[in-house]
Amino acid sequence: MLAGDSSLIPIAGATDVLVHWPGNLEAKTRSYLDLSGLGELRSMQWADDTFTIGALTTYWDVICNEQCAQAFPLLINAARQVGSVQIQSRGTWAGNIINASPAADGVPVLMAYDATVVMQSCEGIEEIPLDEFYFGYKQMRRRTDQLVVAIRMPRRAHDVEIFEKVGARRAQAISKIGLAITHSQDGWRIVASAVAPTILRCKAIETLLEEGSPVRSPDDLMAAIAKDVSPIDDIRSSRLYRERVLARILYHDLKGIVPSFV
Amino acid sequence: MRRLEGISKLTGQMQYVDDIHVEGCLWGMTVRSPSPRGRIREIRFGNAVDWSQCVVVDHRDIPGPNEVFLIERDQPVLASDYTRHIHEPVVLIAHESREVCRAAVADVQVIVDEEPAALEYRVLPKPEEVQRGNDNVLKTLKIEKGDVEGALANAAHVVEGVYETGAQEHVYIETQGMIAWVEDGVVITKGSMQCPYYVVNALKHALAREESGVRVIQAPTGGGFGGKEDYPSHLALHAALLALKANRPVKMIYERSEDMAATTKRHPSRVRHRSGFDAQGKLVAQDIDVAIDGGAYVTLSPVVLSRGIIHAGGPYACEHVRINGRTVLTNSVPYGAFRGFGAPQTLFALERHMDVCALAMDMDPVELRRINLIRDGQTTATGQVINDGTDRAAILDKAASLIGLKSKCDEHASFNATHPYLRRGTGIAVFFHGAGFTGSGEVALKSRVRIAGLPDGRVEVLTSSTEMGQGALTVFTTLAADRLGLEPKDIIVAEPDTARVPNSGPTVASRTAMVVGRLVERACDDLQQRVGLDDGARGDVVRDAIAMWHRNNEGKALYGEAIYEKPPGINWDDTNYTGDAYGTFAWAAYAAEVEIDLRTFSARVTDFVAVQEIGSVINETLARGQIQGGVVQGIGWALLEECVQERGAMKNCQLTNYIIPTSDDVPPIRVVFLENPYEYGAQGAKGIGELPMDGPGPAIANAIAQAIGVSADVLPLTPERLMTMMDSAHV
Numbered sequence: 001m002l003a004g005d006s007s008l009i010p011i012a013g014a015t016d017v018l019v020h021w022p023g024n025l026e027a028k029t030r031s032y033l034d035l036s037g038l039g040e041l042r043s044m045q046w047a048d049d050t051f052t053i054g055a056l057t058t059y060w061d062v063i064c065n066e067q068c069a070q071a072f073p074l075l076i077n078a079a080r081q082v083g084s085v086q087i088q089s090r091g092t093w094a095g096n097i098i099n100a101s102p103a104a105d106g107v108p109v110l111m112a113y114d115a116t117v118v119m120q121s122c123e124g125i126e127e128i129p130l131d132e133f134y135f136g137y138k139q140m141r142r143r144t145d146q147l148v149v150a151i152r153m154p155r156r157a158h159d160v161e162i163f164e165k166v167g168a169r170r171a172q173a174i175s176k177i178g179l180a181i182t183h184s185q186d187g188w189r190i191v192a193s194a195v196a197p198t199i200l201r202c203k204a205i206e207t208l209l210e211e212g213s214p215v216r217s218p219d220d221l222m223a224a225i226a227k228d229v230s231p232i233d234d235i236r237s238s239r240l241y242r243e244r245v246l247a248r249i250l251y252h253d254l255k256g257i258v259p260s261f262v
Numbered sequence: 263m264r265r266l267e268g269i270s271k272l273t274g275q276m277q278y279v280d281d282i283h284v285e286g287c288l289w290g291m292t293v294r295s296p297s298p299r300g301r302i303r304e305i306r307f308g309n310a311v312d313w314s315q316c317v318v319v320d321h322r323d324i325p326g327p328n329e330v331f332l333i334e335r336d337q338p339v340l341a342s343d344y345t346r347h348i349h350e351p352v353v354l355i356a357h358e359s360r361e362v363c364r365a366a367v368a369d370v371q372v373i374v375d376e377e378p379a380a381l382e383y384r385v386l387p388k389p390e391e392v393q394r395g396n397d398n399v400l401k402t403l404k405i406e407k408g409d410v411e412g413a414l415a416n417a418a419h420v421v422e423g424v425y426e427t428g429a430q431e432h433v434y435i436e437t438q439g440m441i442a443w444v445e446d447g448v449v450i451t452k453g454s455m456q457c458p459y460y461v462v463n464a465l466k467h468a469l470a471r472e473e474s475g476v477r478v479i480q481a482p483t484g485g486g487f488g489g490k491e492d493y494p495s496h497l498a499l500h501a502a503l504l505a506l507k508a509n510r511p512v513k514m515i516y517e518r519s520e521d522m523a524a525t526t527k528r529h530p531s532r533v534r535h536r537s538g539f540d541a542q543g544k545l546v547a548q549d550i551d552v553a554i555d556g557g558a559y560v561t562l563s564p565v566v567l568s569r570g571i572i573h574a575g576g577p578y579a580c581e582h583v584r585i586n587g588r589t590v591l592t593n594s595v596p597y598g599a600f601r602g603f604g605a606p607q608t609l610f611a612l613e614r615h616m617d618v619c620a621l622a623m624d625m626d627p628v629e630l631r632r633i634n635l636i637r638d639g640q641t642t643a644t645g646q647v648i649n650d651g652t653d654r655a656a657i658l659d660k661a662a663s664l665i666g667l668k669s670k671c672d673e674h675a676s677f678n679a680t681h682p683y684l685r686r687g688t689g690i691a692v693f694f695h696g697a698g699f700t701g702s703g704e705v706a707l708k709s710r711v712r713i714a715g716l717p718d719g720r721v722e723v724l725t726s727s728t729e730m731g732q733g734a735l736t737v738f739t740t741l742a743a744d745r746l747g748l749e750p751k752d753i754i755v756a757e758p759d760t761a762r763v764p765n766s767g768p769t770v771a772s773r774t775a776m777v778v779g780r781l782v783e784r785a786c787d788d789l790q791q792r793v794g795l796d797d798g799a800r801g802d803v804v805r806d807a808i809a810m811w812h813r814n815n816e817g818k819a820l821y822g823e824a825i826y827e828k829p830p831g832i833n834w835d836d837t838n839y840t841g842d843a844y845g846t847f848a849w850a851a852y853a854a855e856v857e858i859d860l861r862t863f864s865a866r867v868t869d870f871v872a873v874q875e876i877g878s879v880i881n882e883t884l885a886r887g888q889i890q891g892g893v894v895q896g897i898g899w900a901l902l903e904e905c906v907q908e909r910g911a912m913k914n915c916q917l918t919n920y921i922i923p924t925s926d927d928v929p930p931i932r933v934v935f936l937e938n939p940y941e942y943g944a945q946g947a948k949g950i951g952e953l954p955m956d957g958p959g960p961a962i963a964n965a966i967a968q969a970i971g972v973s974a975d976v977l978p979l980t981p982e983r984l985m986t987m988m989d990s991a992h993v
Contacts, residue, residue: 166862168921241982248861
């Protein structure tokens, strides 16, 4: 169907579509493709070296999964920070990726776990690393005939796993800043949300960590942060606040873990 | 006694106005001004909808004066050729389909030749922004006692400060809603409201009708907090105009974003303090300047200002006081009533200022307050002699010791010295809140309550006071049952329907239990007299006497009645603003413990204590709920709730971006009642509803100031604002 009609919008939990539904006249002129009948897409598969979640897997599915809590604890941390329990039980991880909000809560932890996006179309299957998936605000490498069917993560041993969400209150808030940090033998992954047009890896910070450059205060991170992110002043917060708080969280959370943070 | 309507609310059985099905009803919606100020040149109707199927109302359809009846009549029902704020109603549209009605509203363009808008109440307007007098000031008020300049000149210490608070949205769970229809020539409106007779007056005036030609019914109301004091008059007029033109019932229900954008908010304020103290820290002079943003029309701002300045001096004894107040016109959506009605703003300034003074004089903040607290025989700023026997120092000490103001001091100091990024502190505020209408307001209202004795011996309480979640229904039932010795099941509280209930005044100003409740008791006494009993008769004797009366007077109605009478010795001079501003005050001390995360600059309240003397407690569960709810609303105002303004309108008019506290943002709230019965309140009660809004702001700000040494002189103390304050404090 997607191949035949490029204007069709696949929807799963519809938690983003419905927020502004009553007053959004334009949203009502579009056509939606309800995926809820595709039960096989609601799945979690454990292979020796990968963990794959089907595109209709909800936050709540992951919260309830004990193996997930052991192997990918940040998924649980992030899922619990998404909206309310009602949203958690309808919203899907794949939907979070495709809605492409720069403030998404699910995407940073997926990216910090090196997730890939598995898409299927009549042409076949394509798998794209999540950190290469976005190329601008709400711009992503998905053709309209492709449907996201799964999200795949490599199974690795991590010695650092941190997720921080800074919202305007302690629950049911939209991120002002999000940060996911992992470290494994494959190196550092520092992923930030709500500080750029897309969620992204902070490569300059990662380099700074790999190189072990000394960091004596949050201010020492500002130059690298300025290279990595480009936050804006908006209705929820300010550019200055986002840059400084990102630096402060990074500094305080890594101090004591990373020897170069003194 | 349990809340009477609690189960039906919990189970969703209660029918709010949006739940009420009306046969043949149209949906009504509003086309609003896109501009803060200017001449309306043209209204363009597009071709996206079939206009022949729509009912369209503009100012020319108003039968009477195009004025919303309130203190002044400067606000039009619908803007005609001129608009003074964004979202001002211009055209009304009704249609059978809610969807089509939405599309129709979007299809109308209001073209305005814009003129320079005044958007800043804190500075004098530029000449081209002046729209009222020569300075846009809507109202000034002044309190003066003694010789302020002389006392300041001789003071050992003079401490100055400037304090600001922002607007606040009510966020009642149920948005504004109204149904209007015409029945036997009578215009009937039923909806969510606090003050049915305000709506009656507004309908009479603009529809040019006699009182018999209008009828107003309060539907179950999902919260008001002042937001449904004056605004339902507008919505009732709009719905009625559409219903009259359509000759069909019309329902208007605001969506959340429209409600947040277009209806009233708490007045933003700026208060300047200049306080003089003697060498021992005794307050010798208070020079206070209060400015509030009124928005585009007068609405209730003069009375908000009045309550604000009367509370501005606080619960302290001071012989030389000058308080200047003004409310200023801006081209913003008009501000209106909100729980506390001006007092939270001025009490925030005062109580934050007291901590600033204590720091400046190197005194303990509790000690500074204790030595200055008003004692029996001393007078407030308006010269009202306080003589109620309340031990105000005990209230202060209780709150201070429960929160651990002293005991936690060392613990916090060592925690703050060692933790990498968390900082803790405690703060306190002591305050008072006058119950009932200000000054001679209650006398002017002449509130009236009736108690009907029914043929089966039960009684019915008839008032226009509304249940909006605060517990009025349960309290009235308790009062009547206790007074007559009847079971609660023998008491019916009438639906506020102006065709049946007398005008017992608006449901505002913490007056319902205390003032109207007292009238319920007196009307019960009157009923007993009418059936030949004395005041002491109780239970079966009363029931039997009522039933007997009906057997002897078949077909007749039996009413006991009471009309407000001023308590003896209460005198108010409205010209000089001196005398007894309120029949009585409730007294309180609130204390907060906070924790600030210096990674994110966010403050969290970790413990809260609310100690108050409110006369007698009628229903402890309800009273505790009122206090805790008010504290939560106060925490929101202090830390989270910021109305982001753009051209005088709220930009963040969604609940995703206007942040109110969740249960996770609220600490345990420990509530303590100290009782000291008030002779002229029902069962000895004083007003309680607004009181808890006054204390959290300053207590939390003081705690934050103590923890991280910032000025904390502006609310809300959002993380972004705290970051800026910390920068300027060089912490």
